Amino acid sequence: MDDPGTSLPTDAVVRRTADRLHSAAIHLLRRLRREDDASGLTGPRLSALSVVVFGGPRTIGALASAEQVRPPTMTRLVAALEAGGLVTREPDPTDARATLVRATPAGVRLLEEGRGRRADRLARQLATLPQAELATLDKAAEILDRLSRISQDGRQSG
Amino acid sequence: MDDPGTSLPTDAVVRRTADRLHSAAIHLLRRLRREDDASGLTGPRLSALSVVVFGGPRTIGALASAEQVRPPTMTRLVAALEAGGLVTREPDPTDARATLVRATPAGVRLLEEGRGRRADRLARQLATLPQAELATLDKAAEILDRLSRISQDGRQSG
DNA sequence: ATCCTTTAATTAGCTATGCTACACAAGTGT
DNA sequence: ACACTTGTGTAGCATAGCTAATTAAAGGAT
Numbered sequence: 001m002d003d004p005g006t007s008l009p010t011d012a013v014v015r016r017t018a019d020r021l022h023s024a025a026i027h028l029l030r031r032l033r034r035e036d037d038a039s040g041l042t043g044p045r046l047s048a049l050s051v052v053v054f055g056g057p058r059t060i061g062a063l064a065s066a067e068q069v070r071p072p073t074m075t076r077l078v079a080a081l082e083a084g085g086l087v088t089r090e091p092d093p094t095d096a097r098a099t100l101v102r103a104t105p106a107g108v109r110l111l112e113e114g115r116g117r118r119a120d121r122l123a124r125q126l127a128t129l130p131q132a133e134l135a136t137l138d139k140a141a142e143i144l145d146r147l148s149r150i151s152q153d154g155r156q157s158g
Numbered sequence: 159m160d161d162p163g164t165s166l167p168t169d170a171v172v173r174r175t176a177d178r179l180h181s182a183a184i185h186l187l188r189r190l191r192r193e194d195d196a197s198g199l200t201g202p203r204l205s206a207l208s209v210v211v212f213g214g215p216r217t218i219g220a221l222a223s224a225e226q227v228r229p230p231t232m233t234r235l236v237a238a239l240e241a242g243g244l245v246t247r248e249p250d251p252t253d254a255r256a257t258l259v260r261a262t263p264a265g266v267r268l269l270e271e272g273r274g275r276r277a278d279r280l281a282r283q284l285a286t287l288p289q290a291e292l293a294t295l296d297k298a299a300e301i302l303d304r305l306s307r308i309s310q311d312g313r314q315s316g
Numbered sequence: 317a318t319c320c321t322t323t324a325a326t327t328a329g330c331t332a333t334g335c336t337a338c339a340c341a342a343g344t345g346t
Numbered sequence: 347a348c349a350c351t352t353g354t355g356t357a358g359c360a361t362a363g364c365t366a367a368t369t370a371a372a373g374g375a376t
Contacts, residue, residue: 011285017292018281019208020299022190025183026205027306030226032180033363044333047184050177061353068188073334075355080332097342097353123176125305127169133301134175140298141178143291147283148185191334202362219324231363233326238361255324255371 021144032122041084041110044069046119048077049086049103053111057102059092068148086110179302190280199242199268202227204277206235207244207261211269215260217250226306244268 029043041049044067051066052058058066064074078101081087086107092098126134187201199207202225209224210216216224222232236259239245244265250256284292 011281013296014285014292015277015281017296017299018277018284020303021186021284021295022201022277022280023205023208024299024302024306025186026201027226028179028183028302029187030363031306042332043180043184047181050181059353060355068185069333070335071354072336072356076333079355092353095343095353099354119173119176119180122180123169123173125308126176126179127172128308129301129305133297134172136294136297137179137301138171138175139291139294141175141182143287143295144182144186145178147287148182148189150283150286188334200361217324218326227362228364229325230327230365234362250324253324253372257325 028122045077045081046111048074049081049107050111052087052101053103053108057100059095059098059100061098063101081107186280203235203239204269206232207239207265208269210245210259211261211266215258217253217256217258219256221259239265 033043048063048067051063055066060074060078061071063078064071067074067077069077078087078089078099081101082089086104088102088104089099090102092100126137129137191201206221206225209221213224218232218236219229221236222229225232225235227235236245236247239259240247243262245259245261247257247259250258284295287295
């Protein structure tokens with residue numbers, strides 16, 4: 001059917017993959033959302049928390065940038081995490097405007113104790129896959145992450 | 159601990175992949191959301207529309223099931239699509255309780271004209287990848303989709 | 317035929333995530 | 347000192363997801 005020829009894929013192949021990937025991502029997250037929110041941690045909160053837990057304390061702005069959301073969104077996510085006792089906010093000693101977000105022991109513990117229930121549920125499902133397929137998913141995640149960082153920098157005019 | 163022995167991967171590997179995948183999915187969709195919403199179609203709406211465009215008319219319930227959301231959520235999504243002139247709602251001739259959702263020519267056209275801007279943007283990024291990586295992503299999407307359907311049926315007690 | 321239960325869809329109301337616009341405090345440069 | 351920029355926060359909007367409760371119709375039992 002298609003003939004990729006050299007190393008760059010054709011437009012049709014690319015678009016089909018994009019469509020599949022888009023759909024797969026939507027369904028994956030929807031499923032996880034429904035699976036378990038009993039931990040009290042939603043996806044975005046968990047994701048933000050993991051940044052400060054594994055990357056150390058940082059400002060709201062840095063966090064927003066890392067998570068690719070606007071500052072007001074991150075302000076709210078951090079507020080929720082703080083209300084849950086998972087992070088603290090403290091003034092940045094080098095810049096009085098900025099707020100440093102730091103994970104509390106409880107926050108660290110929550111992530112260490114299973115890296116969040118959502119990923120845990122997913123893990124349980126992934127465990128049923130043969131090793132080769134799991135490896136494929138792992139590679140895919142890495143590729144997407146790399147792509148994410150590239151497009152993040154390449155952004156300019158609207 | 160556990161010893162799956164044969165082809166099943168270890169717990170640690172599975173969990174790491176789950177975490178990466180979770181994160182990758184969140185970031186992928188966030189990025190796409192920011193890239194382009196000028197089409198007026200959000201992810202869930204686009205996803206629902208594509209079901210009726212490519213799968214033919216079906217009821218709200220069937221649509222909700224296909225998209226793995228609750229009926230009220232699908233009612234709202236369909237209402238938005240209808241307001242945009244992309245689908246119509248008509249009584250199901252075989253069941254007066256049910257509503258058949260059918261894509262309008264405009265809805266079909268929108269999807270055919272690039273399968274939505276979101277996937278299109280993604281496609282543009284994917285086009286920069288070598289063929290092997292694209293193939294990996296394609297395989298991953300297929301695996302996730304399959305997993306999605308399995309867990310949909312296999313759901314039971316918490 | 318009537319009553320009861322189940323099913324399909326909707327409405328109402330909640331939480332959460334994302335955004336922009338605006339306000340304000342604190343750095344920065346002239 | 348003054349203006350400009352930057353980091354957060356507040357207010358308000360739209361969307362998406364949910365559950366609970368309502369309404370209408372289908373289906374089964376008597």
